[in-house]
Amino acid sequence: MIKSAMILTSLLLFTGCAITDVQPWEKETLAKDTMTVNAGNSLFTKFENHIYFSKEGSKGGGGVAGGGCGCN
Amino acid sequence: MRFLILTLFLSSLLFSYQEGDTISQNIQTKLNIKEDKIYIIDFFASWCKSCKKEIPYISKVHQTVDAKQVEIIGIDVDKDIEKAKSFQKELKAKNTLTFRVINDPQNSIVKEFNPIGMPALFYIQNNKVVHTIYGAVDNIDKIILNDLKRLQK
Numbered sequence: 571m572i573k574s575a576m577i578l579t580s581l582l583l584f585t586g587c588a589i590t591d592v593q594p595w596e597k598e599t600l601a602k603d604t605m606t607v608n609a610g611n612s613l614f615t616k617f618e619n620h621i622y623f624s625k626e627g628s629k630g631g632g633g634v635a636g637g638g639c640g641c642n
Numbered sequence: 643m644r645f646l647i648l649t650l651f652l653s654s655l656l657f658s659y660q661e662g663d664t665i666s667q668n669i670q671t672k673l674n675i676k677e678d679k680i681y682i683i684d685f686f687a688s689w690c691k692s693c694k695k696e697i698p699y700i701s702k703v704h705q706t707v708d709a710k711q712v713e714i715i716g717i718d719v720d721k722d723i724e725k726a727k728s729f730q731k732e733l734k735a736k737n738t739l740t741f742r743v744i745n746d747p748q749n750s751i752v753k754e755f756n757p758i759g760m761p762a763l764f765y766i767q768n769n770k771v772v773h774t775i776y777g778a779v780d781n782i783d784k785i786i787l788n789d790l791k792r793l794q795k
Contacts, residue, residue, distance in 0.1 A: 594760045595719040595752045601689040 658756030659764065659771045669754055670769060673715055673744065680793055681766040682714045682786065684741075685752055688729035689720075692778035693761040698738035699783040700763075705740055706783075712790060716743040719752045719760075767793055 592600065599605065608615045623629045659665065665675070675681055684700055686693035697716075704714045716739070720726035726745050733739035746752055755764055758776055763786070765773040773789055775782075 593753075594757055594762070595685065595687065595749055597760075598687065598689045598721070601691070 658758075659754070659774075661771055661774060663771050664769055665766060665771065666754065669751065672751060675766060675769065677768050679710070680712045680772075680790065682712070683755070683764040683766065684714060684716045685719055685755065685757055685760055685762040685764075686716060687719045687760065688725050690760050694733075696761050696778055696782055697733060698736075699781075700786070701738055701740040702783050703786045706787065707790065711794065714741040716741055717751055718743055718745050719749055720745070721747050721749070723747050765789065765793065 603609055608618065669675070673681070673683070682700075682703075684693075684697075686697060688694075700714060700716075707714075718726040718730065720729070723745055726747070730739055730743055744751070755762070757764075757774075760776075761778060763773075763775040763782075764771055772793060775785070779785060
């Protein structure tokens, strides 16, 4: 009895973990500029990039292709 | 367990249009698709920057091709119809959106096609999906014209 109750509870908990994927046509919120790292703080980004570039001895490659909509 | 995974994988494929699939009667009616033409279905949205970049090139193709043989249909998947309308108005004012657009705020059309990314282009010939292009592609106008040449042979 206890065993079957435990199995049932586990199964119920398992179904509770179901997360549906965000489909490509549902990415409006994700495509917003505010969803980017350091959004709206260009000074901070510039400062962080300056440190990164001087440490790495290289520049570029920090951008992301597309508009955040899952394209490319 | 293997069977379950395989079933889930196959079912995900079954619910989206792949090359060679016949489109449903429902889609044929909604998009007013007939057998005598090649149709290019372009899925876009106002928030999709790559789509916005691509639309003028597709409009260029629309102005080049013979309307009796090829038709381009845009599907705006914006859930907010007002946003969709103002986006299209903005593009039309610049003369960069010249093809027919169907608004899909309920996402019923896009769900049936189930593209893996946006922008998405579906080529339809004789009610069958004959080719697909996903994501932003450079020189998309030239690519579409080449594809059309191949399909019209």
